[in-house]
Amino acid sequence: LAKTTQPISMDSYEGQEVNITCSHNNIATNDYITWYQQFPSQGPRFIIQGYKTKVTNEVASLFIPADRKSSTLSLPRVSLSDTAVYYCLVGDGNDMRFGAGTRLTVKP
Amino acid sequence: DTAVSQTPKYLVTQMGNDKSIKCEQNLGHDTMYWYKQDSKKFLKIMFSYNNKELIINETVPNRFSPKSPDKAHLNLHINSLELGDSAVYFCASSQQGAKNIQYFGAGTRLSVL
Numbered sequence: 001l002a003k004t005t006q007p008i009s010m011d012s013y014e015g016q017e018v019n020i021t022c023s024h025n026n027i028a029t030n031d032y033i034t035w036y037q038q039f040p041s042q043g044p045r046f047i048i049q050g051y052k053t054k055v056t057n058e059v060a061s062l063f064i065p066a067d068r069k070s071s072t073l074s075l076p077r078v079s080l081s082d083t084a085v086y087y088c089l090v091g092d093g094n095d096m097r098f099g100a101g102t103r104l105t106v107k108p
Numbered sequence: 109d110t111a112v113s114q115t116p117k118y119l120v121t122q123m124g125n126d127k128s129i130k131c132e133q134n135l136g137h138d139t140m141y142w143y144k145q146d147s148k149k150f151l152k153i154m155f156s157y158n159n160k161e162l163i164i165n166e167t168v169p170n171r172f173s174p175k176s177p178d179k180a181h182l183n184l185h186i187n188s189l190e191l192g193d194s195a196v197y198f199c200a201s202s203q204q205g206a207k208n209i210q211y212f213g214a215g216t217r218l219s220v221l
Contacts, residue, residue: 093207
């Protein structure tokens with residue numbers, strides 16, 4: 001299993017862009033990189049997934065360098081409602097584990 | 109329509125009791141999971157089933173017994189409840205494959221008194 005390392009917490013202000021980086025040095029060839037968001041008292045929710053380069057959807061962007069040993073989740077212009085825990089998972093679908101995640105706090 | 113639904117949402121019970129949590133998904137997925145999230149907020153996988161067959165069985169006390177009557181349902185039965193079982197339990201489902209995007213239920217908050 002590819003182990004992931006993320007910052008435990010981050011603070012930001014409304015309207016700023018937030019970048020959360022995840023390290024996964026032993027990522028395997030078949031592994032995808034997936035990010036989830038969890039609000040208090042709710043289950044995790046899928047945000048974005050990628051294999052290499054850049055992926056963008058209506059919620060976020062995911063940047064993956066050529067060596068794939070890290071990835072960066074980018075949230076444009078965050079609002080108070082983006083306060084949540086963000087998890088980075090790496091795996092090939094057979095066994096993907098949640099780490100401690102990054103607790104993002106957006107302040108007014 | 110809720111994609112992954114769990115019942116009950118809250119469960120308060122005494123030590124030593126036996127309780128069950130039900131989970132159903134209407135996404136047509138073939139893989140289902142149970143997770144435990146404790147007070148420290150770590151989300152730990154407990155079990156994974158694929159087409160009613162057990163795939164992942166973490167180091168979980170055998171008081172916990174998952175049951176999958178069909179691939180749309182994965183229930184969790186817990187015998188002889190202990191204080192340490194208090195947590196939020198999440199059910200999830202996914203379509204088996206490399207991408208394996210999981211969809212989670214709203215959670216069941218279990219409080220053992």
